[in-house]
Amino acid sequence: MAEHIDKINRQLLNKGYKLTPQREATLRVLLENEKDHLNAEEVYLLVKHKYPNIGLATVYRSLELLSELHIVEKINFGDGGARFDLRSDDQPHMHHHLICTRCGKVEEIKEDWLLPMEKRIEREFGFKVSDHRLDFHGVCRECNALELEKSRKAKAVS
The missing domain is CATH 3.30.1490.190 (Ferric-uptake regulator, C-terminal dimerisarion domain)
Structure with a gap:
């Protein structure tokens, strides 16, 4: 996981962004639950479990930025909400x-x-x-x- 976080950190730095603790916490939750295709609220609840002071808006902003930078993909499976999926390194x-x-x-x-x-x-x-x-x-x-x-x-x- 550390290798994946380092790679994403380099991607962020190349685009003028920092890997803040909030972004890293969000990424770690996505990496730990890669197969689950979590929505923003599910990501928030898992992040909040580890980082109780983080706010929902912060998680939303982190997910939106990661989506804009194509680090994660925002997807809709027809269930009415956006879900987030990490892009594969090897494809x-x-x-x-x-x-x-x-x-x-x-x-x-x-x-x-x-x-x-x-x-x-x-x-x-x-x-x-x-x-x-x-x-x-x-x-x-x-x-x-x-x-x-x-x-x-x-x-x-x-």
Whole structure:
């Protein structure tokens, strides 16, 4: 984690910002809960647990700055609120998501399946893609299995 914080600190310094204790606390919460896609309030509650004097507005400002600098990505999974996701060091683009419309589970796809499409877009349209994100909405494996089981039980009863 220290290596990741150091890298982000360098990114901030290169853009004229400092890694304040509040920003670092916010980043640490995001790093510790990377798979959870936290919203601002959830980040705030976790930061406040460790730093009781921090305010909600400070966490919001930290998240907005980190989003503007593309250190974190502000995303919306269709649940009415913005969530925050760290950008991967090893990939030039944001990773993709599978979002279950039944249970709300979010799975990440780390592979960049859109690179061939980007090259085609550049070739055919002269458009150089700088970033992309793809979210798939549907029903996850577990919810599909539950639905199938319900269907089997309903048929057995009839």
